[in-house]
Amino acid sequence: MNTDADHPRLSAHFRMQWEEAQQAWVLLYPEGMVKLNASAAEILKRCDGSRDVPALVAELERTFEATGLEAEVRAFLDMARQQRWVADT
Amino acid sequence: MTATDRPGPPLWLLAELTYRCPLHCAFCYNPVDFARTRAEDELDTEGWLRVLNEARALGSVQCGFSGGEPLVRDDLEILVAEAHRLGYYTNLLTSGVGLTEDRAEALKAAGLDHIQLSFQDTTKELNDFLSHTRTFDLKQQVAGRIKRNGWPMVMNCVIHRLNIDHIGQIIDMAVELGAEYLELANSQYYAWAKLNRDQLLPSREQLERAERITNEYRAKLGDKIRIFFVVPDYYENRPKKCMNGWGNVFLTVTPDGTALPCHTAKMLPGLSFPNVREMGVGEIWYDSEGFNRYRGDGWMSDTCKACPEKEKDLGGCRCQAFMLAGDPAATDPVCDKSPQHQVVLDAVARAQLPGAGTAAPLLFRDPKASRRLAP
Ligand code: SF4
Ligand code: SF4
Numbered sequence: 001m002n003t004d005a006d007h008p009r010l011s012a013h014f015r016m017q018w019e020e021a022q023q024a025w026v027l028l029y030p031e032g033m034v035k036l037n038a039s040a041a042e043i044l045k046r047c048d049g050s051r052d053v054p055a056l057v058a059e060l061e062r063t064f065e066a067t068g069l070e071a072e073v074r075a076f077l078d079m080a081r082q083q084r085w086v087a088d089t
Numbered sequence: 090m091t092a093t094d095r096p097g098p099p100l101w102l103l104a105e106l107t108y109r110c111p112l113h114c115a116f117c118y119n120p121v122d123f124a125r126t127r128a129e130d131e132l133d134t135e136g137w138l139r140v141l142n143e144a145r146a147l148g149s150v151q152c153g154f155s156g157g158e159p160l161v162r163d164d165l166e167i168l169v170a171e172a173h174r175l176g177y178y179t180n181l182l183t184s185g186v187g188l189t190e191d192r193a194e195a196l197k198a199a200g201l202d203h204i205q206l207s208f209q210d211t212t213k214e215l216n217d218f219l220s221h222t223r224t225f226d227l228k229q230q231v232a233g234r235i236k237r238n239g240w241p242m243v244m245n246c247v248i249h250r251l252n253i254d255h256i257g258q259i260i261d262m263a264v265e266l267g268a269e270y271l272e273l274a275n276s277q278y279y280a281w282a283k284l285n286r287d288q289l290l291p292s293r294e295q296l297e298r299a300e301r302i303t304n305e306y307r308a309k310l311g312d313k314i315r316i317f318f319v320v321p322d323y324y325e326n327r328p329k330k331c332m333n334g335w336g337n338v339f340l341t342v343t344p345d346g347t348a349l350p351c352h353t354a355k356m357l358p359g360l361s362f363p364n365v366r367e368m369g370v371g372e373i374w375y376d377s378e379g380f381n382r383y384r385g386d387g388w389m390s391d392t393c394k395a396c397p398e399k400e401k402d403l404g405g406c407r408c409q410a411f412m413l414a415g416d417p418a419a420t421d422p423v424c425d426k427s428p429q430h431q432v433v434l435d436a437v438a439r440a441q442l443p444g445a446g447t448a449a450p451l452l453f454r455d456p457k458a459s460r461r462l463a464p
Binding site: 012013015017019020021022026028029030031032033 | 097098100147148150151153176178180202203205239241243270
């Protein structure tokens with residue numbers, strides 16, 4: 001569903017922050033919270049509208065010295081769009 | 090409680106700033122004896138600031154400001170600003186009465202993240218609302234202020250026997266006001282709503298019709314608005330996992346500073362709840378008798394203790410067990426395994442009778458009625 005022209009960006013009404021007490025990144029929104037696992041947090045941190053999906057994948061692969069992350073990233077982004085955590089610009 | 094099942098932090102802090110409110114909802118969730126808390130008994134600004142700081146240090150992250158009508162407090166902006174500074178996600182639960190242009194801007198500047206705008210006051214306001222008069226104008230103004238300040242438009246309407254047949258009009262109005270989220274939550278039968286239960290509990294036919302219409306609107310409106318519909322638990326055969334578990338994630342502080350695991354828990358007999366004036370929030374959460382009493386499953390009735398589903402609902406709601414079975418440790422009578430389940434079935438059966446709910450007039454929440462009922 002997402003094309004490479006999309007630049008994923010965290011939706012306006014969501015806020016991501018590090019929570020010391022939970023030792024985790026969380027996503028906050030009206031009357032709710034999701035605790036993010038480490039990889040979800042690394043992807044979402046980079047959803048600032050400045051890069052498209054291939055660039056996002058490349059950056060993650062560079063940072064974590066890994067390869068083959070694309071499928072996982074795309075699956076996560078599909079879910080995140082469905083949940084409206086992420087929109088495309 | 091052993092050290093290993095020490096609960097996590099109180100992620101959710103609900104600050105009930107005041108019981109004062111210009112409205113008179115017949116389903117009001119404030120305690121029936123709310124008038125015993127006078128304005129001078131309310132926690133002052135310093136007191137609330139301390140609560141915000143202590144709870145945040147424990148790990149609270151969602152903060153709701155409610156009441157009563159929280160806008161009645163003229164220090165709301167100060168409290169929101171501090172909550173924001175501390176890193177909370179801040180929610181204001183309001184009827185919109187008192188949300189002037191100036192206050193909306195001040196709250197925005199203070200860092201308020203979200204406003205939940207409620208439709209209240211059962212009959213009168215609803216009628217006004219449906220007929221586009223005074224209240225609708227007020228809501229429209231408030232909705233405009235919410236939008237202009239960039240907050241998400243989240244609306245809540247308590248549903249009950251007297252308004253459920255207007256569900257389609259309610260959704261239309263919400264769309265017209267630009268709501269992005271609409272919660273159509275059936276009244277829960279506590280406090281004032283419990284007194285008015287026979288008048289408020291819809292019939293099965295009403296419920297099914299309302300759900301069907303809601304689904305039709307969902308299909309028609311698509312992504313434009315998200316609609317949540319919550320049925321009354323009296324129509325279920327399993328109870329809700331109340332507050333997501335007693336003393337598990339929710340911490341409520343009432344206007345006079347009493348700390349509770351949920352906003353109705355004060356009704357429970359034989360339990361004392363600490364006050365934030367006398368005890369720190371950490372000690373309250375981890376060590377007080379009131380918060381520990383219904384944690385884990387040691388307190389459960391034999392019915393629940395032996396039940397394979399006990400992790401799912403933790404035996405339901407302690408207040409409902411007390412109200413309907415006379416024992417806060419009983420199985421929530423909503424559950425069809427409860428020996429007292431018949432009480433719920435009887436109330437539901439009464440709701441199906443023609444002319445149900447008309448035997449007595451609605452009792453509206455107001456200080457006079459409160460003093461009369463709980464002198
Ligand atoms: S339910 Fe109605 S009367 Fe009760 S506090 Fe809310 S707005 Fe006021
Ligand atoms: S018996 Fe108790 S634990 Fe089992 S489903 Fe009913 S309320 Fe829940």
